[in-house]
Amino acid sequence: MPTTLVWLRNDLRLSDHAALTHAAERGCVVPVFIWAPDEEGDWPPGGAHRWWLQASLQVLDASLREHGSRMILRSGPSLKALIDLASSTGADQVAWHTRVAPHLRERDVEVRNGLAREGLETRQFAGRILHDPDAIQTGSGGPYKVFTPFWKKFQAQVHMSDPLDIPELANTAPETWPEGATLDDFDLSPMEQDGVDWADGMRETWVPGEAGALERLDAFIEESLIDYEAQRNVPADHGTSWLSPHLHWGEVSPRTVWVRVNGWVQNGAMRDEADKFLSEIAWREFSYHVLHHFPATPTAPLKDKYAAFPWRDDSDGLEAWTRGQTGYPIVDAGMRQLWAIGWMHNRVRMIVASFLTKDLLVPWQEGARWFWDTLCGADLANNTMGWQWASGSGADAQPFFRIFNPISQGEKHDPDGAYVRRWIPELADLPNKWIHKPWAAPDNVLAEAGVELGTTYPHPIVDHSEARARALDVLKSVNS
Numbered sequence: 001m002p003t004t005l006v007w008l009r010n011d012l013r014l015s016d017h018a019a020l021t022h023a024a025e026r027g028c029v030v031p032v033f034i035w036a037p038d039e040e041g042d043w044p045p046g047g048a049h050r051w052w053l054q055a056s057l058q059v060l061d062a063s064l065r066e067h068g069s070r071m072i073l074r075s076g077p078s079l080k081a082l083i084d085l086a087s088s089t090g091a092d093q094v095a096w097h098t099r100v101a102p103h104l105r106e107r108d109v110e111v112r113n114g115l116a117r118e119g120l121e122t123r124q125f126a127g128r129i130l131h132d133p134d135a136i137q138t139g140s141g142g143p144y145k146v147f148t149p150f151w152k153k154f155q156a157q158v159h160m161s162d163p164l165d166i167p168e169l170a171n172t173a174p175e176t177w178p179e180g181a182t183l184d185d186f187d188l189s190p191m192e193q194d195g196v197d198w199a200d201g202m203r204e205t206w207v208p209g210e211a212g213a214l215e216r217l218d219a220f221i222e223e224s225l226i227d228y229e230a231q232r233n234v235p236a237d238h239g240t241s242w243l244s245p246h247l248h249w250g251e252v253s254p255r256t257v258w259v260r261v262n263g264w265v266q267n268g269a270m271r272d273e274a275d276k277f278l279s280e281i282a283w284r285e286f287s288y289h290v291l292h293h294f295p296a297t298p299t300a301p302l303k304d305k306y307a308a309f310p311w312r313d314d315s316d317g318l319e320a321w322t323r324g325q326t327g328y329p330i331v332d333a334g335m336r337q338l339w340a341i342g343w344m345h346n347r348v349r350m351i352v353a354s355f356l357t358k359d360l361l362v363p364w365q366e367g368a369r370w371f372w373d374t375l376c377g378a379d380l381a382n383n384t385m386g387w388q389w390a391s392g393s394g395a396d397a398q399p400f401f402r403i404f405n406p407i408s409q410g411e412k413h414d415p416d417g418a419y420v421r422r423w424i425p426e427l428a429d430l431p432n433k434w435i436h437k438p439w440a441a442p443d444n445v446l447a448e449a450g451v452e453l454g455t456t457y458p459h460p461i462v463d464h465s466e467a468r469a470r471a472l473d474v475l476k477s478v479n480s
Contacts, residue, residue, distance in 0.1 A: 001027035001028055002026055002027040002028070002092055002093065003027060003028035003029075003030060003089050003090050003091040003092065003093075003174055004022070004023035004026050004027065004028070004029055004030070004091060004092075004093045004094070004095050005023075005030050005032055005082060005085055005086060005089070005091045005093070005094045005095070006019050006020050006023045006029060006030065006031045006032065006094075006095050006096070007019075007032055007034070007078075007082065007094055007095070007096035008031055008032065008033045008060075008071070008096075009033075009096065009097065009099060009250075010097075010099070010128065010248065010249055010250045011097045011127055011128070011250035011253075012056045012057065012059075012060045012209075012210070012249050012250050012251050013060070013210040013213070013250055013251050013252065013253065014060075014063055014064070014067065014166045014167070014210060015163060015164065015165060015166045015210065015253075015256065016127070016163035016164045016253040016255055016256050017097075017127070017164065017167070017253075018097065018125035018126070018127050018164060019095040019096055019097055019123070019125050019127070020095075020167055020169075021164050021167040022095055022123060022125065023093075023095050023167075023172070024167035024168060024169055024172050025167070026093070027172065028089075028091075028172055028173065028174045029069060029169060029172040029173075030072060030085065030089050030091060030174055030177075030178070031064060031069060031070070031071045031072065032071070032072045032073075032074060032081070032082070032085055032180075033057060033071055033072075033073055033074075034073075034074050034075065034076050034078045034081045034082070035073070035074070035075050035076065035181070035185075035186045036075070036076025036077060036078050036081075037076075038076065038077075039076055039077070039078060039104075039107050040103070040104070041103035041104075042103075042298070042299070043101075043103075043298065043372065043380055046372050046373035046374065046375075046378060047198070047373050047374070048202065048342040048373065048374050048375055048376045048378070049375075049376065049378060050188040050189075051188065051189065051199045051202055051342070051376070052202070052206070052208050052245055052249060052342070052376045052377070053188055053249070054183055054186070054188035054189065055206075055208035055209070056208040056209055056249050056251060057071070057073070057183060058183065058209075059208060059209030059210070059211070059212075060209065060210070063209075063210065063211075064169070067166065067169040067170065068169050068170035068171070068172070068173060069169040069172060069173060070173075070177060071180075072085065072177065072178055072180040073180045073181040073182065073183065073185070073186070074180060074181055075181055075185065075186070078107070078111055079110065079111045079114040079115070082094055082111065082115060082120075083114070083115070083118055083120075085178055086115075086118070086120055088178045088179075089174050089178055090174075091120070092119075092120060092121060093120065093121040093122065093123060094115055094120055094121070094122050094123075095122070095123040095124070095125070096108070096122075096123075096124060096125070097124070097125050097126070097127040097128055097250075098124045098125065098126055098127070098128060099128060100128050100129060100133070100288045100291065100292055100381065101291060101380050101381065102291070102292070102295035103295075108124070112124075127250070127253060127255075128250070128288075129254060129284070129285055129288045130154075130158055130160070130254050130255060130258065130281075130285055131154060131157070131158050131285055131289070133288060133289045133292035133293065134292075135157070136150070136153050136154060136157055136158075136289065143289060143290070143292075143293035143294075144286070144289060144290075144395075145290070145302070145395040145396065146395070146396045147282075147283060147286050147395075147396045148396075150282075150285075150286050150289065151279060151282050151286070154282055154285060155282075160255060160258055160259060160262075161255075162259060163253060163255050163256045163259055198339075201340035201341045201342075202341055202342045202376060204341075205341040205342075205343070206245065206341070206342070206376065208245070208246075208249070208251070209251055210251045210252065212246070212251070213243070213246035213251035213252035214252060214256075216241070216242055216243060216246060217241070217243060217246075217252060217256075217257060217260060218260075220240075220241040220242070220243070221260060221261060221264050223238070224238060224239050224240070224241070225261065225264060225270075225273055225274065225277060226270065226273060227239065227273070228240075228273045228276055228277050229272070229273055229276045232276075232346070232347075233347045233413050234347075234413060234414070235333075235334075235345035235347055235348050235413060235414055235419040236414055236416075236418035236419040236422065240345065240346060241277070242343070243257065244343070244375075244377040244379070244382070245342070245343065245375075245376040245377030246377070247284070247377065247379075248376075248377035248378070248379045248382075249377065254281055254284070254285075257281060258278060258281060261274050261277060261278060262274065262278075283385075284379075284381070284382060286385070286395075286396075287379075287381040287382045287384070287385035288381040290302070290381070290384075290385060290394070290395045291380065291381040291384060291385075294395075297384050297388060297394065298368070298380055298383075298384045299365055301388065301391075301393035301394065302388060302393060302394045302395055302397075303392075303393045303394070303397075305478055305479075306391070306392070306393035306478070308478075309363075309393075309474075309478055310361075310474055310477065310478075311361055311362065311363040312360065312361040312362060314360050314361070314362050316461075317360040317362060317461055317462070318356075318360070318362050318366055320458070320461050321335060321352070321355065321356050321360065321362070322335065322370055323335065323339075324336035324339070324423075324424075325458050325461075326355065326458070326460065326461050326462075327439065327457070327458040327459050327460035327461055328355065328406040328407070328410075328460060328464075329410060329417075329420040329424055329427060329435060329436050329437075329438065330348065330351055330406050330407075330409055330410035330413075330414060330419070330420060330436060331351060331352050331355050331406050332423075332424055333348070333414075333419055333420045333422070333423035333424050334348035334349070334351065334352045334423075335352060336423040336424065337422075337423050338371075338374050338375070339374060340423070341376075342374060342375055342376035342377075343375065343376060343377070344375075345419075347409075347413055348419075349386060350390060350404065351404050351406055351409050351410075352367075353367055353386065353387060353390035353391075354390055354402075354403060354404035355404070355406055357387075357390055357391040358400070358403045358404075358467070358468070358471045359403070359406075359462050359464060359467040359468070359471070360461075360462065360467070361467075361470070361471060361474060364387040364388065364390065364391035364393070365387075367387055367390075368383055368384065368387040371383055371386075371387070400471070400475050400478075401472060401475060403468050403471060403472075405464060405468075406436075406464060407436050407437050407464065410435075410436035411436050414436070415432070416432055417430070417432050417435035417436070420435050420436065421435070424457070426450075426451065426456045426457050427449070427451060427457060428449075429448070429449035429450060429451075430445070430446075430449045430451060431445065431449075438451055438453065438457060439453060439459060439460060
């Protein structure tokens with residue numbers, strides 16, 4: 001019976017797994033995960049990534065064992081590990097899901113060519129995204145840079161089939177399992193920070209793995225989707241799906257999300273809510289579309305004029321921003337949420353990104369790097385798109401002159417201060433009137449709330465009105 005190595009990467013699930021299904025139908029199956037961060041180019045997994053990966057791999061191995069299989073762990077280089085495993089198992093084929101990020105695509109070409117030299121067949125399957133970035137083109141034949149026409153073409157051209165069931169693995173084990181590494185060998189657990197377990201908040205918040213992903217998806221559909229358009233901008237509520245880490249690690253496929261959401265639709269009103277959410281899934285597709293066609297965008301602006309943008313070197317401002325100590329409560333709440341649980345509400349992501357790139361004029365690449373290290377599901381395509389959008393330099397980006405006011409944004413989207421109070425407990429006793437601008441509160445109000453500006457909570461590190469004017473002046477120099 002022929003044996004297939006299934007090379008697992010960001011597809012840590014059993015259902016809707018084309019490579020695993022193919023291998024199970026073919027004969028013996030040896031699932032393998034290879035830890036090779038050096039092959040990730042300039043974007044090796046960050047600290048929060050590594051925590052999630054360890055937990056997800058544990059869950060996946062347990063699931064495989066329940067179905068009569070198991071996962072073999074190896075350290076890189078990937079090509080050498082696959083060749084060694086093929087030799088020890090008698091495998092004649094290696095199957096995997098295609099990666100979209102350009103440097104990983106190039107790595108996979110090298111691996112495929114190396115395996116071919118050893119006489120090994122390879123099979124690659126789609127599964128990371130829902131569309132072929134080379135197949136969806138503008139009328140003139142090029143890639144899209146604006147989301148709305150991309151979304152229209154996507155809807156017209158991409159047709160969704162039902163997700164694949166979990167394959168039958170009970171009789172696919174090889175005669176003997178090859179030796180493997182252990183998760184401890186990979187040293188994925190995050191270091192304690194000043195005696196504090198950084199991952200504690202992530203453990204309390206998340207359930208990594210396929211079952212956790214499907215539970216999260218079902219809860220979103222049952223509890224939040226009906227009010228999605230209204231509630232998705234309220235950071236204190238669970239109005240968004242919280243699926244981004246699960247999608248990043250492939251614990252649930254985008255096709256499964258798409259089909260289950262569409263299955264929920266029962267009338268026109270629900271159709272509107274579903275389409276709004278599905279357009280966010282399509283935004284993820286658009287992010288990959290842009291990254292595929294413009295591989296330099298993780299570090300270089302898509303719009304050429306921003307290449308010479310006169311960003312400021314403000315290490316103190318950057319440090320205050322990363323630690324949630326800017327003096328603007330909605331900004332600081334978002335940054336503290338990110339550090340605590342490896343995730344931040346999308347509305348707040350836009351606010352903190354605007355503050356960094358426009359109030360502080362710190363390069364967007366600095367923000368992208370911080371998010372990469374602290375987001376459980378930091379995805380290169382999504383992270384790049386979000387930061388280039390915020391700074392005005394990317395595809396379909398908001399104009400640079402659109403500068404979020406952190407006070408009015410807080411008052412609009414967190415009117416009772418519930419989000420700020422959750423993440424900035426030192427401001428919890430301030431009245432709603434002052435929760436988003438504590439520096440403007442009367443002294444007696446601050447005293448009653450136990451707030452001492454400059455001691456228990458910082459003064460604003462910049463005046464927003466002055467910072468906005470400065471940013472617009474800089475923009476004039478770029479446009480002149």
